[in-house]
Amino acid sequence: MTLYDGIICGGTVVLSSGSEQLDIGIRDGKIAALGENLAYSEQTPVFNAEHLTILPGMIDAHVHFNEPALGHWEGFASGSASLAAGGCTTYLDMPLNGVPPTVRLSALKLKLEAAAGKSHVDYALWGGLVPGNIGQLEELAQAGVIGFKAFMSCPGGEGEDIFREVDDETLLQGMKEIARLGLVLALHAESEEIVSRLAAEAAHQGKRSAVDFIATRPIAAEVEAVERALRYAEQTGCKLHFVHISSAEAVKVITEAKANGLDVTVETCPHYLALTSEDVARLGPVAKCAPPIRSAADQARLWEELAAGRFDLIASDHSPSPAAMKQGDFFEAWGGISGAQSSLELMLDEGYLRRGIPLTQLAAMLSLAPAKRFGLYPRKGEIALGADADLALVDLAGGYTLQASDLLYRHPQSPYVGRTFGCSVKATFLRGVKVYERGGGVSHAAEGAWIRHRASIGGGLDGEDE
Numbered sequence: 055m056t057l058y059d060g061i062i063c064g065g066t067v068v069l070s071s072g073s074e075q076l077d078i079g080i081r082d083g084k085i086a087a088l089g090e091n092l093a094y095s096e097q098t099p100v101f102n103a104e105h106l107t108i109l110p111g112m113i114d115a116h117v118h119f120n121e122p123a124l125g126h127w128e129g130f131a132s133g134s135a136s137l138a139a140g141g142c143t144t145y146l147d148m149p150l151n152g153v154p155p156t157v158r159l160s161a162l163k164l165k166l167e168a169a170a171g172k173s174h175v176d177y178a179l180w181g182g183l184v185p186g187n188i189g190q191l192e193e194l195a196q197a198g199v200i201g202f203k204a205f206m207s208c209p210g211g212e213g214e215d216i217f218r219e220v221d222d223e224t225l226l227q228g229m230k231e232i233a234r235l236g237l238v239l240a241l242h243a244e245s246e247e248i249v250s251r252l253a254a255e256a257a258h259q260g261k262r263s264a265v266d267f268i269a270t271r272p273i274a275a276e277v278e279a280v281e282r283a284l285r286y287a288e289q290t291g292c293k294l295h296f297v298h299i300s301s302a303e304a305v306k307v308i309t310e311a312k313a314n315g316l317d318v319t320v321e322t323c324p325h326y327l328a329l330t331s332e333d334v335a336r337l338g339p340v341a342k343c344a345p346p347i348r349s350a351a352d353q354a355r356l357w358e359e360l361a362a363g364r365f366d367l368i369a370s371d372h373s374p375s376p377a378a379m380k381q382g383d384f385f386e387a388w389g390g391i392s393g394a395q396s397s398l399e400l401m402l403d404e405g406y407l408r409r410g411i412p413l414t415q416l417a418a419m420l421s422l423a424p425a426k427r428f429g430l431y432p433r434k435g436e437i438a439l440g441a442d443a444d445l446a447l448v449d450l451a452g453g454y455t456l457q458a459s460d461l462l463y464r465h466p467q468s469p470y471v472g473r474t475f476g477c478s479v480k481a482t483f484l485r486g487v488k489v490y491e492r493g494g495g496v497s498h499a500a501e502g503a504w505i506r507h508r509a510s511i512g513g514g515l516d517g518e519d520e
């Protein structure tokens with residue numbers, strides 16, 4: 055009889071080819087068997103997943119966990135616990151808003167030290183492209199960052215050693231270097247010229263409301279930045295990934311660039327799909343982010359783009375701050391939404407239950423595409439023989455209303471508190487080990503490991519990658 059370390063029985067398993075009712079046999083943290091009525095011994099631990107749907111664990115390509123230095127905003131322990139509770143098994147931590155930002159090798163080492171032994175799920179790290187650090191990119195790539203991130207508009211934050219937006223020359227030369235290194239450049243695409251001018255005008259006119267803030271960051275600012283970056287990509291051959299795209303207009307431009315042969319991918323976030331500008335006005339700064347959340351009509355067009363398959367991936371852009379910074383004047387408040395724990399449930403609720411978008415299509419955006427784009431595939435990204443047994447077990451009929459006390463963030467704030475979901479994550483498995491079960495919470499052990507970009511294994515830095 056085949057021996058397994060564990061079996062998950064009777065769930066509806068979302069494969070890349072469609073959903074099937076299958077047992078999953080796990081050995082050495084990997085998926086060792088997928089089949090009906092797998093045979094196992096009396097000693098084998100069994101998790102009964104009848105009535106549950108099993109998706110590949112989400113890979114959240116975009117979180118800000120703030121360590122080193124700003125662990126009181128969010129940390130690896132609390133942030134990763136919230137992800138585990140939300141069905142996410144791997145995350146990609148952005149090179150900001152911790153201090154120092156991950157823009158040189160010494161900072162990457164500090165980031166790794168801050169993360170070691172604290173994460174409940176696996177993680178990979180982004181490096182940053184900022185003015186003056188092009189000479190540092192190669193070392194970061196060799197050490198195993200999964201790509202680089204740059205801001206085309208001011209990222210906010212205060213202090214000396216903080217992440218800064220790129221000027222056009224840095225962007226162009228940085229793209230040349232990143233093309234040479236063969237990695238992807240992720241871009242926050244908003245035109246600094248447009249948004250800073252509009253913000254100054256609004257301040258001058260005493261405009262302070264949520265609606266005023268949204269008007270300072272128009273869709274045109276996103277489209278202009280996207281178009282400029284695509285021109286540079288054409289010149290340099292650099293692979294691009296547009297993070298948190300908020301408008302169908304920008305998607306259209308990116309789709310055309312893909313058709314012209316550019317290697318470019320596009321992400322959106324659940325908040326652009328689940329909230330509208332009216333919600334932002336009602337909720338206040340807890341729903342402030344950049345680019346801002348747009349009108350109901352704009353949101354409907356985003357869903358059309360998503361249903362048509364024109365978004366490559368979905369990520370949370372979890373960018374929290376202490377509660378005091380998410381209150382008061384809308385323009386002064388921190389820009390960033392806490393959403394890490396709710397991404398998968400929001401996409402299943404709004405995408406599958408309400409709009410009938412197939413589970414396989416959602417899983418492709420939530421897991422497979424990020425794994426492929428950022429060098430984690432085939433180890434991660436889908437439920438397949440030989441892959442890590444990273445799984446989200448979901449009850450698609452098990453609705454609930456989110457309470458602040460459900461949130462595992464460092465600061466339990468979220469624009470989704472009070473929202474009723476039609477489904478819920480019941481359990482999360484990381485490399486075959488149950489790390490979360492609804493009602494029982496997140497396991498004490500923090501066994502999440504650093505995963506380096508596949509192409510860098512054997513490169514510069516001694517890591518924990520197995």
Ligand SMILES: NC(=O)N[C@H]1NC(=O)NC1=O
Nearest residue numbers: 118209343344373389390
């Ligand atoms: N600095 C930072 O995390 N900014 C993020 N927050 C947000 O709302 N958009 C971002 O890019």
Ligand SMILES: [Zn+2]
Nearest residue numbers: 242297298344
């Ligand atoms: Zn951003």
Ligand SMILES: [Zn+2]
Nearest residue numbers: 116148371373
């Ligand atoms: Zn971000």
